[in-house]
Amino acid sequence: MSTVVLHNVVSLDGFVARPDDDPGPIFDWYFNGDRSLSAQDMADPEPGGLRVSQTSYDYVRPVWDAIGCMVIGRRLFDLTNGWEGRPPTGDHVVVVSHRPRPEGWHPEASYHFVDDVAAAIAKARELAGDRVVALAAGDVGGQALSLGLVDEVAMDVAPVVLGAGKRFFGPHDTEVLLDDPHVVIQGDRVLHLRFRVRR
Amino acid sequence: MSTVVLHNVVSLDGFVARPDDDPGPIFDWYFNGDRSLSAQDMADPEPGGLRVSQTSYDYVRPVWDAIGCMVIGRRLFDLTNGWEGRPPTGDHVVVVSHRPRPEGWHPEASYHFVDDVAAAIAKARELAGDRVVALAAGDVGGQALSLGLVDEVAMDVAPVVLGAGKRFFGPHDTEVLLDDPHVVIQGDRVLHLRFRVRR
Numbered sequence: 001m002s003t004v005v006l007h008n009v010v011s012l013d014g015f016v017a018r019p020d021d022d023p024g025p026i027f028d029w030y031f032n033g034d035r036s037l038s039a040q041d042m043a044d045p046e047p048g049g050l051r052v053s054q055t056s057y058d059y060v061r062p063v064w065d066a067i068g069c070m071v072i073g074r075r076l077f078d079l080t081n082g083w084e085g086r087p088p089t090g091d092h093v094v095v096v097s098h099r100p101r102p103e104g105w106h107p108e109a110s111y112h113f114v115d116d117v118a119a120a121i122a123k124a125r126e127l128a129g130d131r132v133v134a135l136a137a138g139d140v141g142g143q144a145l146s147l148g149l150v151d152e153v154a155m156d157v158a159p160v161v162l163g164a165g166k167r168f169f170g171p172h173d174t175e176v177l178l179d180d181p182h183v184v185i186q187g188d189r190v191l192h193l194r195f196r197v198r199r
Numbered sequence: 200m201s202t203v204v205l206h207n208v209v210s211l212d213g214f215v216a217r218p219d220d221d222p223g224p225i226f227d228w229y230f231n232g233d234r235s236l237s238a239q240d241m242a243d244p245e246p247g248g249l250r251v252s253q254t255s256y257d258y259v260r261p262v263w264d265a266i267g268c269m270v271i272g273r274r275l276f277d278l279t280n281g282w283e284g285r286p287p288t289g290d291h292v293v294v295v296s297h298r299p300r301p302e303g304w305h306p307e308a309s310y311h312f313v314d315d316v317a318a319a320i321a322k323a324r325e326l327a328g329d330r331v332v333a334l335a336a337g338d339v340g341g342q343a344l345s346l347g348l349v350d351e352v353a354m355d356v357a358p359v360v361l362g363a364g365k366r367f368f369g370p371h372d373t374e375v376l377l378d379d380p381h382v383v384i385q386g387d388r389v390l391h392l393r394f395r396v397r398r
Contacts, residue, residue, distance in 0.1 A: 012213075012352070012377070012394070013366070013367065013368045014211075014212050014213035025374070025376060145360070153211070153360075159377040159378060159379055159380065159394050160375070161352075161368060161371065161374065161375040161377070162374055163368070163371055163373045163375070168212065169212045169362070172212075173362040175359065175361055176359070176362070177224060177359055178211070178358040178359065178360070179358060180358055180385065180387065180388060180390075181385065184383060184385055186380065188379065191379075191380060191383065191392075195211070195358050
């Protein structure tokens with residue numbers, strides 16, 4: 001069965017973006033190395049693509065390769081226009097939204113619009129098979145944690161205090177214990193951490 | 200000159216205590232080991248004293264020994280009754296408070312009541328000499344960070360999501376860049392991290 005991982009870049013004070021949704025300097029590590037994180041089948045990385053350190057590449061690339069389906073909120077879908085129908089990781093995307101798929105938007109893309117977090121994760125599990133379901137942090141991720149639907153929390157911690165912004169754990173407001181981290185990897189402007197949620 | 204370190208135990212979502220000031224499970228690592236963290240000159244640890252893992256002891260004990268003066272808020276002073284005049288680390292305490300020292304309270308103790316964060320840190324530096332000034336996180340620590348008065352941020356990160364509570368960075372609301380952590384030590388129910396603030 002698939003593992004559901006709440007995964008995002010985060011500041012030291014727990015924000016995934018500034019109040020205006022710009023991640024600002026917490027994304028520096030995506031652009032300060034010489035290993036392309038872009039799709040594996042591209043002979044050359046595109047200009048402006050993600051270029052991380054070797055250390056981050058060695059951690060992130062297998063993590064991304066293991067993802068079968070992403071679950072995101074409508075805000076991220078709208079901000080990126082759904083990455084034009086090509087998920088950055090995995091083959092499928094479930095968008096938690098009360099609004100349907102935009103009319104005429106990339107009819108070929110395996111994007112699914114579901115208006116409830118629990119139903120969205122169930123759909124994502126079905127699509128992912130035995131691969132990982134990657135949940136974006138924020139409102140959707142926080143609700144999933146509250147519902148007991150998250151197996152692991154993965155935080156790429158940037159050495160930045162944002163001061164204000166969108167919270168990693170969104171509206172989640174109850175206590176949850178996790179195991180000690182089974183991943184602690186120091187990159188360049190990022191510390192990769194990964195924790196299993198205790199049941 | 201002394202180094203000013205903003206240092207506290209913190210949850211994964213950035214809280215130093217529950218809303219009612221109880222640290223709850225983020226303090227588990229203080230009581231799950233077999234090395235006493237109590238004052239060095241005690242032949243035997245007192246019952247109920249702090250007992251941490253060897254790994255945490257090896258990190259925390261020298262850190263505590265380097266502290267010359269603590270700076271705390273009035274709330275922590277009131278909650279602990281100023282540790283009855285015996286600071287848990289260092290020889291001096293500066294309390295940021297508009298109210299003076301309570302009448303008759305431990306007249307022998309080197310506790311100083313200052314009504315302004317910048318003045319409190321200046322006083323603490325004077326008292327600490329070339330030793331470390333340890334700032335408690337929360338309102339006082341956040342204000343000091345905003346004023347550019349913090350040299351390092353030390354976080355003892357517990358694998359716990361509290362959901363709500365007192366923020367590590369208190370009212371601080373501007374962006375601050377730090378160096379990559381120069382301390383990353385995994386204990387038992389705690390990850391010790393330490394970052395220098397970039398100037």
